Amino acid sequence: MASERMPRRGLLISAGVLVAVLASVSRLDLVTAFAEGSDSLGELLGFLRRFAAPDTSPAFLAKVGQGAIETLAISLIGTLLAVIGGVLLALPASGRLGRPGQAAARFCLNLLRSVPELVWATLTVLAAGLGPFAGTLALALHTTGVLGRLYAEALENAPAAPEAALRGAGSGAVAAFLYGTLPAVSPQWVAYGLYRWEMNIRMAAILGFVGAGGLGAQLYYALSLFQEAQAATLIVAMLGLSLVVDAISGWLRRHLVVA
Amino acid sequence: MISLAALGVAYADGRRALDGVDLSIAPGERVALIGPSGAGKTTLLRVIGASLRPTAGHVRVDGVDPWALSGRALQSLRARIGKMHQAPPIPPRQRVVTAVLAGRLGQWPLWRAMASLVYPLDIAGARAALEPLGLTERLFDRCDQLSGGQLQRIALARLLYQQPKLVLADEPVSALDPALARSVAVALNDDARRRGVTLIASLHAVDLALSEFARVIGLRDGRVAFDRPAAQVGQAEVDALYAGAPVGDAAEAAEPAPRTRLTRCA
Numbered sequence: 001m002a003s004e005r006m007p008r009r010g011l012l013i014s015a016g017v018l019v020a021v022l023a024s025v026s027r028l029d030l031v032t033a034f035a036e037g038s039d040s041l042g043e044l045l046g047f048l049r050r051f052a053a054p055d056t057s058p059a060f061l062a063k064v065g066q067g068a069i070e071t072l073a074i075s076l077i078g079t080l081l082a083v084i085g086g087v088l089l090a091l092p093a094s095g096r097l098g099r100p101g102q103a104a105a106r107f108c109l110n111l112l113r114s115v116p117e118l119v120w121a122t123l124t125v126l127a128a129g130l131g132p133f134a135g136t137l138a139l140a141l142h143t144t145g146v147l148g149r150l151y152a153e154a155l156e157n158a159p160a161a162p163e164a165a166l167r168g169a170g171s172g173a174v175a176a177f178l179y180g181t182l183p184a185v186s187p188q189w190v191a192y193g194l195y196r197w198e199m200n201i202r203m204a205a206i207l208g209f210v211g212a213g214g215l216g217a218q219l220y221y222a223l224s225l226f227q228e229a230q231a232a233t234l235i236v237a238m239l240g241l242s243l244v245v246d247a248i249s250g251w252l253r254r255h256l257v258v259a
Numbered sequence: 260m261i262s263l264a265a266l267g268v269a270y271a272d273g274r275r276a277l278d279g280v281d282l283s284i285a286p287g288e289r290v291a292l293i294g295p296s297g298a299g300k301t302t303l304l305r306v307i308g309a310s311l312r313p314t315a316g317h318v319r320v321d322g323v324d325p326w327a328l329s330g331r332a333l334q335s336l337r338a339r340i341g342k343m344h345q346a347p348p349i350p351p352r353q354r355v356v357t358a359v360l361a362g363r364l365g366q367w368p369l370w371r372a373m374a375s376l377v378y379p380l381d382i383a384g385a386r387a388a389l390e391p392l393g394l395t396e397r398l399f400d401r402c403d404q405l406s407g408g409q410l411q412r413i414a415l416a417r418l419l420y421q422q423p424k425l426v427l428a429d430e431p432v433s434a435l436d437p438a439l440a441r442s443v444a445v446a447l448n449d450d451a452r453r454r455g456v457t458l459i460a461s462l463h464a465v466d467l468a469l470s471e472f473a474r475v476i477g478l479r480d481g482r483v484a485f486d487r488p489a490a491q492v493g494q495a496e497v498d499a500l501y502a503g504a505p506v507g508d509a510a511e512a513a514e515p516a517p518r519t520r521l522t523r524c525a
Contacts, residue, residue: 169362170337
């Protein structure tokens with residue numbers, strides 16, 4: 001039977017969003033903050049003005065370059081380790097090694113994924129000491145959880161016939177997987193890996209704040225000492241780095257995945 | 260080569276796919292299996308191919324009982340059996356050369372299989388397998404650039420490259436147009452005749468079965484209805500075999516079970 005009334009869902013959602021916005025504004029005292037804020041606004045502008053002249057002395061730029069390379073390395077190695085770990089966990093997680101293996105692998109993936117990178121980083125800094133190794137490990141741990149789950153889903157959705165046919169013709173399990181199923185899942189695996197790399201370059205820059213090396217550590221240092229000019233240089237460097245990585249990743253995706 | 264005695268296959272729901280089948284096939288014979296959909300052709304081929312364990316009776320393939328073998332010996336027996344399927348089980352993104360070379364995965368050690376994935380190790384062998392099928396110029400194309408008929412011929416090239424002692428083809432030509440179907444059936448028979456290997460193919464096209472194969476076995480309701488040289492099969496027998504059976508696509512829809520099982524485990 002067709003409904004004769006206009007559905008009210010849209011109306012209810014709009015009202016709900018409006019109530020949530022009003023409640024948040026009043027909770028955060030945004031109105032009074034703006035009303036009293038003429039001088040704090042000036043303060044804010046003054047603060048921003050100090051960022052307008054980045055530090056471009058060659059010595060500092062060299063240091064920033066080192067930090068950028070370190071951040072790039074953290075994100076790259078962290079993501080690569082995660083791709084390897086993700087594949088190793090996705091195989092049992094898609095049910096290839098029986099039910100107990102599947103349950104164990106899924107539990108590992110959920111655990112790795114549900115702890116955010118920053119929390120992993122505070123833990124790895126405690127375990128492995130300050131520096132880029134802790135950041136790499138933190139990125140690898142969280143990203144393994146994310147990629148492993150996506151990889152397992154791709155495996156479960158891949159057609160089973162090609163691998164089964166190779167097994168039926170006497171092929172070993174590993175070879176049958178490589179020739180029968182890998183071609184179906186590898187484009188997705190590569191695309192997911194590149195996408196996570198783009199996210200991880202940004203995350204690698206932030207991880208420095210908890211002592212895990214790279215540009216983030218330098219930015220944290222500069223901000224703590226109110227060296228706005230150097231902080232500005234570092235922020236520009238982070239932006240540039242993530243743009244470069246986005247471009248490389250996009251190019252790779254076009255050439256490896258679509259082609 | 261193959262002997263089956265009182266062979267029976269019952270599925271978990273109690274339905275009998277095969278019931279009391281006695282068959283003996285000598286090395287070098289070329290046999291066509293015909294019969295309506297659901298007669299048990301696919302199941303019989305899967306039992307002979309050591310992919311499906313019968314629930315009753317005895318099966319011997321190449322002189323051994325597949326289900327008495329160790330895992331490794333069963334794998335090596337399967338490597339000597341070549342199979343063709345109605346839908347070519349080839350990943351769309353794979354290159355033709357790799358898809359053909361996959362035919363020898365059962366004979367290659369793992370390191371060789373992996374190395375060949377990086378760069379094809381036997382391009383000449385793959386080209387030689389494609390040559391009689393007229394597809395050498397597609398050697399480095401990706402399989403998703405091929406038509407259905409070309410893809411089925413790639414699957415045939417993989418089989419030729421495998422050089423099995425026993426060839427099992429499960430409706431290899433059902434999805435092809437009549438001219439192509441005949442050429443594939445002829446290629447299968449030529450290869451079997453030239454190398455002196457055994458060929459068993461299930462076919463919907465009765466005319467192909469009678470004209471290209473030496474021996475024809477009619478299956479109906481999981482039992483052997485007749486089994487004789489192609490020249491001695493009469494029209495009346497064929498009509499009786501298909502009598503009362505639904506025709507064409509309706510038949511496919513009515514009995515989907517054997518085919519879905521094939522894609523899962525064959």
